[in-house]
Amino acid sequence: MMDAVPTRPATGETRALLSFVAGLSWHELDDEVRRAARRHLLDTVGVMVAGCAGDVATRLDGVLAQVRPGGAVPVPGRCRRVDTLDAAHLGGTGAHGIELDDGYRQGSVHPGVAVVPALLAQAHGRGMSGVRLLEALVAGYETVTALARACHPDLRQRGFHPTGCVGPLGSAMAAGRLIGLDAAGLGHALGLAASSAGGLFAFLGGGGDVKRLHAGQAAREGLTAALLASAGVAGPPDVLEATDGFFQAFAFGRHEWARRLSLPPAVPFSLTDCYIKPYACCRHIQPAVEALMGLAAEHGLNADQVEAIEVETYAIAAEHGETGWSDFASAQLSFPFIMALGLARGAITLSDFTPQMRQSPALAAICARVSVRVDPDLDRLYPDFRPARVTVSTPGGTFVREAKEALGSRLVPFDDAGLHGKFRGLVAPVLGTEAAERLLAELLAVEESVDVSSLLDLAAPPAGAAR
Template identity: 30%
Template sequence: MNKNIAEFASKLNYQDLPEPVISIIKYSFIDAIACALFGSTKLWSEMARDVVASEIQKGTCFFPSFPKGGLPPSSAAFLLGSYCHAFELDNLRFPGAGVHPGAVIMCPLVALAREYGLSGRKLIASAVVGVEALSRLGLATKHSLENRGFHAPGVIGPVGGAIACAAALGANSSQIMNASGIAASMSAGLLAFAKSDGGGMIKRLHLGRSAEASVRAATLAVRGFEGPDTAVDGQFGLLEAFCPEFNKVALTEELGSRWESLSICFKTFPAHITAHAPLMAALELLKTHKLLISDIAKITVYASKKVVSHHNIKQPHDIMQAQYSVPFCVAAGLVVDLSDPENFNSDLLQNPVLQAILQKIEVCEHVGRVEHSWHARVRIFMQDGQEVENDAAQFRGLPTMPMSDEDISRKFQLLTKGVTTPDRLLSDLMEMEKSEFLPPLV
């Protein structure tokens, strides 16, 4: 990774951060923990936990569903990252660049917190370091690696997470360079799940592996283990190996003056982010024009080229593929309230009303100018000949339409209603900068 990033990461302090950056990073910790608590209840999460628990480890990280003896940081990070991404609810960067801060930065930091006695302010500053580095790496890839079939969060996540974890451990700039160099060789993740007849559980694991690699690379680096300083932007480095297109300048562009942390987006629905704009647009049309779904003749979704190539899945084989499918998510959101993630369940795969609507949805590439890659336009054709259209460039959760304290709290409470947590967990996390330690999670 570029030496300027390592230097920035080794010197940034909590006192250097603007208040809006502090607030959104706290939101990201709260969101990540809530997503992990909810995700921990899923079958695939239980499978991962059982494998880890069978290794008979003990440690200082405690979390609902963990073994009673706790887990060491790397194992804890693996599970927390997997839990966080277990149901397509975790936060990410806007516009899309394969950056999922909650799962690959906040989760490994949570895994380290008790072992190393990290204060709330240290966690926040370290998270900012990771987000700033990871977001710029995502921009440098030009999101082109997914055109080759790589899943971006699994490829770039270890590098940003390792930088955050190394900073949290008090690493100097040389050690941070080594951490990123080690982490780059832990990059992995394929998009095969999107085009297969099953196996979607693996998508959840990509971010768990990123979080685990983040901890492992950072702890190796602070003990003197070395990684190549060219592992990201040099010959045979990450950018050259994974990306058909890339822009090295983006790695350090406006570093320290433009806060990428302010680009974090928070999800409303348990669905791929590219489904949010068309679903919200369709719901608004139904509400505004008092339309009945039984009277719909056709729905056309205009979206990005990548949505057409990667997310236009008409007959998903499992829940993961369903959440990755834009037409399925739009149809599902017209049948059930997807703001409650419990409603996105396997019954939807065979729901006759949903299936009838799904057959009426077509996804086409945008014609004309668009504002960003998540921008969508929805046109609904009714059986009586009426046509209505909605353009959705902005939606709640984007930095331009941010969630409030109340929105974040509501999502936290919704996701944790089925999990036992300390009574003051949410309020303590809202004021984590005042704490000498991360609030107990159990």
């Protein structure tokens, strides 16, 4: 007789998370974790500058400006100063606005866009040190990744966007740690943030701009929860495992509960296994497009020679196989369009998503030759890997390449030179070369900073400028 499917997770999950967050010490972390924290802060700030200067953040800023006055907090890439919560909102939306933000494969989630904007907004003007900021960043990343890992793949399979669901809780723990909440206060912040969890994955069918908003809302709502908790507002206790709590809402369904929430030191710090994106598109597509670009370079293939491009991959990635490319956001999530870009241009950059490119008959012709299907053997490898097999058919023969991961992962590292090059390429067009170098230098020395307010000051154009 089979055991009954459990209806609740193991108890003590919330207390374990709160104990971990409250007890975290930057000086007790090893060099690998501290290096990863500095790199992901640098990467996320660079993406924020470019993303906040983009279309969705600009429209959001316009709406916010209509309904309330500005403030004193700078927003990366933008000239208007806003209040703390709007800075987190705009920062998170912009950071997720160009598909170049970091992520965590085992939970299919983007930690940086929820955690970093909230921390920078709250730290501005309050004399927070670099060590305090980085310590809170680690707490936020580990919260996001642990929760997303515990809920994966149920959460995504039920139609939710993991970043929108677990992001508010990670933001709350990061902000709560930054402002000095004790374990009890963190518990209230977590309980409050859990009720802001949400975000649907329906954007694969169009309307992809809402995906960007999920990240901004996560950053804002988590920060709000921490501030409310500091003001004495109570949240539900044991909110992760409680009846009608977070796990019941987001983790139960297709799989019986078999995993506890895993946190360091029982498991390695997940921050060291978060990826940094080299290409401006959905991470699920990147191993396949890297394989295609590798085949094209190795065999001298061009679009005119290619008769068919067959992609075999895991199920969650294959869901992007039918996504269109008529708008900017959808094009970055579209398997056919990204593969067409990879073959035709040998790279995936922000400049490849203009209306002219999306309407290109030549790229559309390549898109028509792309097919995507699930391979059961590859599907079983996910989420330990992001496997893809690409088969290119030409009159002269058939070429095949497999990939387990893309550049930027722990398996295929993105070195410091590449990371700094990415940063400069994103920031210099918005702020200018000299300003980009000053901001980079400040980020590289963040651990020695006595007041991290300068990060936002340097990341934003002068107040009142044209942008």
